[in-house]
Amino acid sequence: MSGREGIIGKVRTALGAKAGDAARTRAVHERLLAAPQGVIPARGQLPHAKQVRLFCMMAEKVSASVQRVKKPDSVPRAVAAYLRAKNLPSAVRMGSDERLAAMPWHTMKSLEVKTGAADPEDEVGVSHALAGIAETGTVALYSGPRNPTTVNFLPEHHIVVVDAKDIAGDMETVLASLRQTFGKGKMPRTLNLITGPSRSADIEQTLLVGAHGPRALHLIVVDGG
Amino acid sequence: MQITSPAFKENARTALADPQLQKALVHVRSGFIDKRVKAMDALPEFDALRDSARAIKDHTLTHLDLYLERYEEKVREAGGVVHWAETADDARSVVLEICRAAGARTVTKGKSMITEEIGLNDFLEKEGVRPVETDLGEYIIQLRGEHPSHIIAPAVHVTRDQVEADFRREHDHLRPDRDLSEPEALLGEARRVLRAEYFSADVGITGANFLVAETGSSVIVTNEGNGDLTQILPRVHVVIASIEKVVPTLEDMSQILRLLARSATGQDMSVYTTVSTGPRRPDDPDGPEEYHVILLDNGRSSMLGTEFQDMLRCIRCGACMNHCPVYHAVGGHAYGWVYPGPMGAVLTPSLAGIDKSGHLPNASTFCGRCEAVCPMHIPLPKMMRHWREREFARGLNPATQRYGLRAWALFARHPRLYRLATSLALPALSFFTARRPRFRYLPLAGGWTRNRDLPAPPSRTFMQQWREREAEKQGAHA
Structure with a gap:
């Protein structure tokens, strides 16, 4: 652990700070506790119906495709239609998310639903989002x-189901x-904020x-979710 | 990596005469600038966010020891391990230890400038561990045996024809009739090859755009999705980050995220912003079983409390180099180390020594665009001036320059002497250029006149002209 003492010591010396300085410790403690929000762009601060529309518009701007359905029960049909339209095999991979599991997948007779972690062979993945962020279509x-x-x-192909009621104006609402x-200071192992399908501009x-990552991102917004 | 900054002048000359490079650099001048302006104009709060972000980083830097301690505590709570590395050497040793413990033969890598800084790839290869770069640009330059020439677009110096030639040389499974003339085909080929690598790697190494003290999370921001595949598929995830990457809370990360992609590529958000906290949880179906963070100092702590502290606000967006006329002309490799452009001209002397990199803070026209576009309000030209002062104080610049500066200082400090000298010199100079108002050759100004004429000065000094104008104005009022 010599590296630790070395670095912390050098930082303290450079800042002219003493270990255990009560005022500095309090400043840090209070900053972490308050987690001030800073500047929130006005773009997403809208009535909810308009936030949903903004979310769809921003997502389309970054090359995602967006479809709105009335209720969760309509999702399997929408997924099957997407697969047909893209000429994809009738199979999807998904986790065992409760919201997805409650949907009537069995009514899509020819659709194979595989659950669990993805394999390299899977062509289509379906996830349920925690939330949508209208400001950026994320x-x-x-x-x-x-x-x-x-x-x-x-x-x-990545299909993400998001409930319209979970669409917020800004990222801060989702963080809250x-x-x-999860509780203050705790996080899931991975939080993915996804804005459009994967892309690169590394050649010229x-x-x-x-x-x-996925070549296509298809969002299904459930209005009565 | 080997530093060639002492040879900046030769490097620059070679770069200017390289037609392939000049062709590739056109994309820097045309692409980044317009996209950034468009994204910025669409967000009225952009300037307020810059002020907010600067305040966040300034607060964090003045409490850095405490935030680092807090960050470590939270990583440990989440089941991760923090390693502290004072030097590049320390960091490399930790990576190797982790690789050995994991029995790793192959490691995949997300794009990371910090691993360039510590020369990780060469080191691992020597130790028998094969590093595979997975970002498309990084993959291309790894095939070419080169280093990045830009911090967010590592292969910006390469043309598509060169990429095609590299793939044909290195991918021996390619049939000669396979069409690779379009960038799509090249990307498809890289995707196919790298898919197999993600699954064969035992360790995945990424950098971090942020470390969050509140939660002990590391954050990567990417567009391709390679960084995520690198960190979720292998059994071990190693994050290498420098100490100034820490921010207090998730909200602070969010403030700076609003600036990062807009300043870098003109996107509102990059495609993937991924917040990782510890290894996979019990019952998680995927994710790495081990999670390590290597916190690297490598000279940064000695920038704190100095005139270079503000440089530690840098979020590596690349806007300064995208707007730099010197970078536009010579590209990134001429700078001779990891970080090119204006941010490199300030950071390289701090991290690698001014004795080796004195040319870099001098390779600036001081046009000020870098500071104007910097989302973190870093006063880059001012800091380059500070490096020039230090260089002078340490007697590192050539004798002619030092005598010249001393002579200039003498005149600048004695206004009467200055006025006398200029009022004598100007008529003399204009005598020689009475017929053609420019010099083709002037003693001591060979560096200028070798490539272009020097315009002749007017026959009267600025002060003389000013006095006359003021007198005329007075006359008009009277």
């Missing part, structure tokens, strides 16, 4: 026993709700959609 997903992270990255779920600054 979806927030987190990992857990029922929500594998590989589903978000390995398949070529995470804190409520030419923007290409579809890099190492």
